[in-house]
Amino acid sequence: MFGPAALQRLSLPEEFTLLSYGENGRVPNPAQTAAGCAAAELGELALRRRLLVRPRKTRKLGVEIYQLRGEIELTPSTPGTPNAPGTSNMPGTGLTWADDVLSALWARTATLAPRPLTVTRWLRERGRAALALHTGALIERGALRHRPGTLLTRTRHHPDPTLRAALLNGVRAVRAERVPLDEHLLFLCDLLDGAGLTKDFGLTLTRPQRLERARGIGAAAALPETLRDTSTVLGFSLPARQGRTITLGD
Template sequence: MFGPASLQRLSLPEEFTLLSYGENGRVPNSAQTAAGCAAAELGELALRRRLLVRPSKTRKMGLEIYRLRGEIELRSSTSDLSNTPGTGLTWADDLLSALRARTATLASRPLTVTRWLRERGREALALHTAALTERGVLRHTPGALLTRTRHHPDPVLRTALLNGVRAVRAEQVPLDEHMLFLCDLLDGAGLTKDFGLTLTRPQRLERARGIGAAGALPETLRDTSTVLGFSLPGREGRTITIGD
């Protein structure tokens, strides 16, 4: 049975994980879902102003060219990152520590999003799947001889999340920072196709440019969200063009 914990506010990676599991208790593509979960973790930290992703941008004939080799940049209000107050989320604080350590090992080389997603993906998906299962948001069904383990999402909470995305797409409610990241991640993972909420590539690029509702959101967050969404495996090409 799903418990009252289902009604608690979920973090961005928890929302992404919950929506990734279908009614059959499985994810459509484990590698893509794992990368998306790791990207959602970075997104949560970006929303909390703990990091941003700097895309490689150039201009050509009045167009902005995004080369999707986004670099992860840790942010802090203090010069000593080790003394920065915690986020209040154990996994997020652990992740920040891991990112600091990983950045230190690279010395002068930047830590790119694609590299981090490859390293972190499986661990991120397992972590948040286990956490949601423990809280009753996912219901675990053990695998048998010829069947795999499944995790069935809380239908009420899943529907509520989807309705939130639909409301944003229909412009019934404003697009806020959190929904920007969630929508970009769902689009990047191809999940919106299953939900009948797909945006075309030009529409996604307009959102990245800040056209329409996204124009009220900070450019640094739009850049971070755009790169995270387009960095998931299975996307066609690694370069996008955004005009003025």
Template sequence: MFGPAPLQRLSLPEEFALLSYGENGRVPSPAQTAAGCAAAELGELALRRRLLIRPRKTRKLGLEIYQLRGEIELSANTPHTGLTWADDLLVALGTRTAGLAPRPLTVTRWLRERGRQALALHTGVLTERGVLRHRPGTVLTRTRHHPDPALRAALLNGVRAVRSEQVPLDEHMLFLCDLLDGAGLTKDFGLTLTRPQRLERARGVGAVGAFPETLRDTSTVLGFSLPARQGRTITIGD
């Protein structure tokens, strides 16, 4: 049985992980979900103004063209966030982005390196909090993690409310929606945006126009950096 839903708001990677697990206890693509959790970690740090992603952009016919290859840049002042995993991540990123590093740290490279660890970490945290119910695998079946249906439905309703413009879009939901779009999950939920619509949002069209450009750029690159779905297995929790 599920315990009571936690009172505190979930972090961005926890929300992404929870929405990635279907009612059958599995994710559509483990490798993509792993990269998405790592991207959501960067998104959480960006929301806390601890880092940003510098995209490569050019202008053509008055429009900004995204090459969608972003470099991770830490803020000059990065005090503790209050989240152990986030503080540990800042230390690791600080080492990788220091001036002595041989080349800039790109988002795609970091997602490949961090993804498996990020998925295991946040799946474990959600399981400990009773938000995911762990069912161990057997000889014939794989490990499953079944999400709390009420909390998962509440998160989905929040996304639907933003998409239907029933509630204003805030920075947190911008990142969550970009990540869900990048993973194809909004398509699964019947809430998808087309690629042109996603790029219009990146350029500040509509409700996102009031958000800082650096924040929009960061969210855009993270969403577009997720790999395509495929079925390679990543075992979590065995």
């Protein structure tokens, strides 16, 4: 059972990873979960104002269309760019893994220049490592209970029921409009919707509802457009959704 210290807010990829493991100790789709975990890492960095995802948007007959080839744009805010190659005495994010990912992103964008680093490319490269990293971290914190496999069974990771219920209650409260939608929950909800996990939890939004959230209608109205764009592209960039175009105005 978790005490107050252990119940402090997890990072976005830790939350997504924890909710991805079912009560049977398995994830429904390992490849999609890995991509979702890497997308959640980008989301955490976006929440910390270290990057944005720029979607390709066009307007046709007054309708805004997302092409969903999101490009990662790193956003240094001060001289001596945090985590940029070649700088020193750089302030960190406060999370070791996030600093490592940010440094890797700077290095990756440098090797691709002048071409942009796309979200889908990064998720393919980072996904498996991201899932292993955050699964391991959750096991160390006691949020996942590791059960080794045998000759006849596979390894399982059972989520702590108290913490899992607390996370789901937060999503339910937002869906029921009992609490306002904040930036963190925007990203978590978009990722859960993108992975299809909300179907398992009975929290599915319709496609028009998801598109309204992307446009900033209703609960998302007060949230910055750049964050809504980033969250929307991340949610729709998981493997099951790759290659699709979303029309904002259905």
